[in-house]
Each structure stands twice: as structure tokens, then as C-alpha cells.
Amino acid sequence: MEDLMSVGVVGAGVMGIGIVQVAALAGHPVKLLDAREGAAAAAIVRLGDTLATLVSKGRLAADARDAALARIEAVSEVAQLAGCGLAIEAIVEQVEPKRTLLRQLEAVLAPQALLASNTSSLSITLLANGLSRPERLVGMHFFNPVPLMRLVEVVSGAETDPAAAAQVEALARAWGKQPVHAASTPGFIVNRIARPFYAETLALLQERAAAPEVLDACLRAAGFRMGPCELMDLIGHDTNALVTRAVWEANFGDRRYQPSLIQQALVDGGRLGRKSGRGFFVGPAPRWPVVQRPAAALPITLVGRGPNVEMLARRLPGVARESTEAGWSGLRSGSLELAFTDGRCAYEAGRPLMDWLAHEQADALGVTTDDAQVADLLACAGLRAMVLRDTPGLVVARTLAMLVNEASDAVWQGVCTEEGADTAMRLGVNYPDGPFAWRRLFGAEALCSLLDHIWTQTRSERYRISPPLRAASTSATPCKP
Numbered sequence: 001m002e003d004l005m006s007v008g009v010v011g012a013g014v015m016g017i018g019i020v021q022v023a024a025l026a027g028h029p030v031k032l033l034d035a036r037e038g039a040a041a042a043a044i045v046r047l048g049d050t051l052a053t054l055v056s057k058g059r060l061a062a063d064a065r066d067a068a069l070a071r072i073e074a075v076s077e078v079a080q081l082a083g084c085g086l087a088i089e090a091i092v093e094q095v096e097p098k099r100t101l102l103r104q105l106e107a108v109l110a111p112q113a114l115l116a117s118n119t120s121s122l123s124i125t126l127l128a129n130g131l132s133r134p135e136r137l138v139g140m141h142f143f144n145p146v147p148l149m150r151l152v153e154v155v156s157g158a159e160t161d162p163a164a165a166a167q168v169e170a171l172a173r174a175w176g177k178q179p180v181h182a183a184s185t186p187g188f189i190v191n192r193i194a195r196p197f198y199a200e201t202l203a204l205l206q207e208r209a210a211a212p213e214v215l216d217a218c219l220r221a222a223g224f225r226m227g228p229c230e231l232m233d234l235i236g237h238d239t240n241a242l243v244t245r246a247v248w249e250a251n252f253g254d255r256r257y258q259p260s261l262i263q264q265a266l267v268d269g270g271r272l273g274r275k276s277g278r279g280f281f282v283g284p285a286p287r288w289p290v291v292q293r294p295a296a297a298l299p300i301t302l303v304g305r306g307p308n309v310e311m312l313a314r315r316l317p318g319v320a321r322e323s324t325e326a327g328w329s330g331l332r333s334g335s336l337e338l339a340f341t342d343g344r345c346a347y348e349a350g351r352p353l354m355d356w357l358a359h360e361q362a363d364a365l366g367v368t369t370d371d372a373q374v375a376d377l378l379a380c381a382g383l384r385a386m387v388l389r390d391t392p393g394l395v396v397a398r399t400l401a402m403l404v405n406e407a408s409d410a411v412w413q414g415v416c417t418e419e420g421a422d423t424a425m426r427l428g429v430n431y432p433d434g435p436f437a438w439r440r441l442f443g444a445e446a447l448c449s450l451l452d453h454i455w456t457q458t459r460s461e462r463y464r465i466s467p468p469l470r471a472a473s474t475s476a477t478p479c480k481p
Contacts, residue, residue: 004028005085010078010101012036012043015118016090018146021047024068025060026175031075031084035091040074047072082108086171088140090118098127106131114164116140121191121246124157124184134159138168141188142177143428151427152177157184178427180420186250189416190428191243193435195257196402198240199462201228201395202260209391210366212280217288218366218386218395223359223432230285233273237266255461256406290363291384298380304329307441308340308357315381330354333377338367341397342446343453346390354378355388356397356442359432366394392457393450400438401447401454407435408466444472 007023009016012034020043024030034040048069054060078101081087087105091097102115109115115137117127128134139155152172156165165181172179182188187195201215209215216227232240241263248257266272266279273279301320302313309329313319322332328349330339337351346353346368355366364384367374375385388394393401407421416424422434439447448465455463 006083008081008084008087011090012039015144017043017047019088019090019142020072021147022175024071030072031081033075044072044074078104079108086114088116088118095122099130118142121187121243124155128157128159135161136164138165140168150178151424152179153182153188154179155182155184155188180424183415185415187247189424193407193410193425194429196399196406198228198232200399200402202262205262207391209389213286214386215395216285217364221362221364222396225430229280233279233281236273236275237263237279238272241267288384291379293379293382294376298377299333300377301332303332311357311360312381336373338374341394343393343450345392355394358396392454397450401450404435404439404447405466405469408469412466412468444469448473
């Protein structure tokens with residue numbers, strides 16, 4: 001592939017113009033086409049304003065801006081893309097318009113030229129059906145905003161030539177991106193593995209586990225930049241629900257991807273999120289002030305072992321430790337015992353529960369009691385007690401376990417590698433870590449034990465354990481969380 005080959009981009013929306021910016025700054029001549037009259041030229045003008053802002057902030061040299069803009073040309077017909085070595089479609093996320101365009105592009109491009117689709121969820125195999133040379137179509141899924149987000153999912157359909165996918169991967173690297181290869185399955189990597197992040201919170205809302213702001217606070221404390229409710233408000237509930245439904249239908253109604261009645265009610269009521277001015281929240285999502293640690297230390301003994309106990313110990317230097325095989329881990333103060341969840345409800349465990357800590361910088365932790373003593377004990381560790389209904393798996397533990405489970409299935413089914421899954425989730429959606437890093441941290445035994453207990457409570461197919469995750473759980477005695 002020539003270093004300075006011409007790139008054609010079809011679609012002058014946010015994604016399309018972002019791709020144009022990246023390609024032009026990388027030195028490629030770029031032709032931009034949009035079916036709407038004047039849209040391509042207007043998008044290039046807006047791009048000029050964007051690059052001028054970067055220059056004013058010292059993030060781009062003025063001559064680099066001028067050179068990039070000089071490389072970009074607005075065109076009005078598909079035939080004008082004939083000389084491009086790569087054509088990327090970034091039009092409406094619908095099958096038939098994309099297939100029609102790809103056939104038109106194929107008719108004018110040279111035989112050795114590549115075709116790419118920026119689809120976020122549509123089957124590359126389906127889009128390639130009807131092409132004379134389906135082997136040259138590759139998925140090239142960028143993430144928004146394209147100039148800032150490093151991840152590109154390079155997606156191979158059933159007919160995609162591995163050499164074509166390798167060329168696209170090399171090009172993405174040359175553009176400063178991190179490509180991750182995926183097989184063309186519903187949701188690819190990111191949109192598939194991310195479903196539990198939204199789905200478990202929506203299920204917890206339906207179970208009335210807590211208010212949206214409480215669930216968000218718990219997951220932000222686990223290292224996620226935004227809580228699921230705040231993020232769905234940002235994405236738009238109509239958009240998020242559409243992706244969920246597409247993945248669910250593409251998997252023939254698998255309960256693991258089932259759409260939410262809670263979210264559908266928001267869509268039906270016009271509460272679409274920020275775009276409509278109201279969703280879960282009206283205005284900015286609520287935040288809590290930093291919890292104040294008690295003036296005097298309270299007597300605390302840490303019980304058991306496991307990553308959560310160790311993270312708590314680092315927050316409470318010098319605290320007493322008790323190594324026990326009593327079947328639980330957590331903390332004790334006098335007659336009060338507070339255990340990390342293992343997926344059972346508090347009434348089964350015989351003591352109040354707390355969620356998994358999961359992150360060294362956590363500032364909040366879900367608990368199943370509003371006991372003031374519990375709030376004081378957690379405050380000693382710099383944690384605000386967030387009161388939850390007694391639901392199996394609570395919030396963070398349940399969500400992380402389901403993310404790991406989904407990623408395990410994706411790798412088992414050949415969608416991606418373990419390394420690819422971790423890279424995609426960190427770079428594509430800014431997760432604090434990847435699912436397989438979490439599996440190494442918590443251990444397959446603890447994750448399987450938690451999911452088994454949730455399944456016992458719910459008897460829901462969604463909590464079935466992925467075979468490779470089960471296989472990795474080789475210990476007869478599950479690890480403590």
C-alpha cells in the first residue's frame with residue numbers, strides 16, 4: 001500500500017469528517033463525498049475551524065494545518081473517487097444504503113483498491129454480499145471523536161481476505177491508531193462486551209436496587225469515568241436502546257442481551273437524555289462531596305483474604321488482620337460483621353454485605369444496610385457508604401463479573417483475543433482496565449462463584465457462565481472476593 005495513496009470518505013457527518021482529519025494530517029490526499037448538496041464543502045469549512053483552534057492552542061503547527069487542508073477535496077459524485085486506493089463509507093447505519101453505496105464504489109475503484117465500512121454493528125459479511133469482490137471489504141470501525149480515540153476495530157467478514165485486513169491494520173497504525181482485529185459478529189468487540197455495563201444497571205433499576213445516581217456513584221468509584229446512567233443520557237437512550245436491540249435480535253433473542261423495560265419507558269416518554277434535556281437526570285448528573293474521615297480511628301479487624309481485602313488493608317494501614325476460613329471476607333468491628341458480596345443476598349450470608357472495592361482510588365462503596373456504624377467504619381477508609389437494596393451480586397461485583405463473562409465468551413467464539421478484548425475496552429470506551437485483567441485480579445473461582453449465586457437467586461439465563469471462564473475455575477474451594 002502506497003504511503004500517500006488517495007483516500008475517499010463517503011459521509012460528511014461527525015465520524016466521516018473525523019476520518020478525513022486523521023487521514024489528511026497523516027499525509028494522504030482525501031476526497032470527501034456526501035449525498036447532501038453542499039454538505040461535504042461545509043464539513044471541510046468546519047474542519048478548518050477545528051484545526052485553527054488546535055493551532056491557537058499550540059497543539060498543531062500552522063503549516064501542518066495548511067498542508068492538511070490543501071490535501072482535502074469535496075467531490076459530488078462517486079465516480080470522482082475512482083483513483084482512491086481506499087474508500088471508507090461512514091453513512092447512515094442501515095444495511096441497504098450501505099450495500100448500495102459499496103456496490104457503486106466497487107464499480108469505479110481499481111481492482112486492487114480496498115473498501116472499508118465504518119459500521120459500528122452491522123455484519124461485514126452481510127454488507128459484502130452482492131459485491132463482485134467481497135474479499136476486499138473490511139470493517140474499519142472508528143470511535144468518536146475520531147481524532148482523539150485511538151482504537152480502530154478492524155473487522156473481517158466471512159469473505160474478507162486476511163491480506164486486506166492486514167493492510168487496513170497497517171494503515172490504522174500509520175495514522176497513530178491502535179487497531180484490534182475482530183470477527184464480524186454482532187457488536188464486534190466493544191459494543192458486545194460493553195452490553196453488561198448498561199444492562200446490569202438497567203436490571204438493578206428494575207429491581208429497585210437504588211436510584212440512578214447511587215448506582216452511578218458505585219461504578220464511578222470502581223474506576224469508570226462515567227456511571228452507566230449518565231453515559232446512557234449522553235449517548236441518547238434511543239441510540240443505546242437501538243444498539244441493544246440490534247445485538248439482541250442478531251443473537252436470536254439471547255436473554256443475555258435482552259432490551260430493558262426501564263430504558264424503553266424513557267424512550268417512549270421522550271426522555272432521551274441530554275439531546276432532549278432530560279433522561280435519568282435533568283441537567284448534570286449528581287455528585288457527592290468527598291467523605292470526611294472520623295477524627296478518631298475506630299476498632300476494625302480485616303477478615304479473610306482476596307484482592308478486595310488487600311485494597312481495604314492499604315487504606316487502613318496498621319489495622320488488625322484475621323486469617324479465617326469461616327467462608328467470608330470483609331471487616332469486623334465489635335459485634336458488627338460486614339462481608340464482601342459473593343453473589344448471595346445478605347439474608348443468606350447472615351450478615352450485611354458490601355460491594356467489591358475493585359479500584360485503589362475508590363471514594364464510595366455499596367452496602368446493604370443504612371447502619372450509621374457501617375458508614376463510620378467505611379469513612380475510616382475514605383469511602384462513602386451507598387445504601388443498596390439487598391440484591392444478588394450488588395452493583396460493581398455483578399457488573400464486573402458479567403463483563404468478564406461476556407469477554408470470555410467473545411474470545412471462546414473467536415471474535416477476538418484476550419489481549420484484543422482488554423485493549424479494545426480500555427481504548428474504545430475508556431474502561432479502567434480490561435476484562436481479562438479483572439479476571440486475573442479477582443480470579444476465575446470468585447467470579448464463577450458470584451455468578452453461580454446470582455443464577456441461583458434469579459434462575460435467569462443471562463447469568464450462565466462462559467465455558468472457558470468455568471474451565472479456568474479449577475479450585476474446589478472458591479476464592480474469597
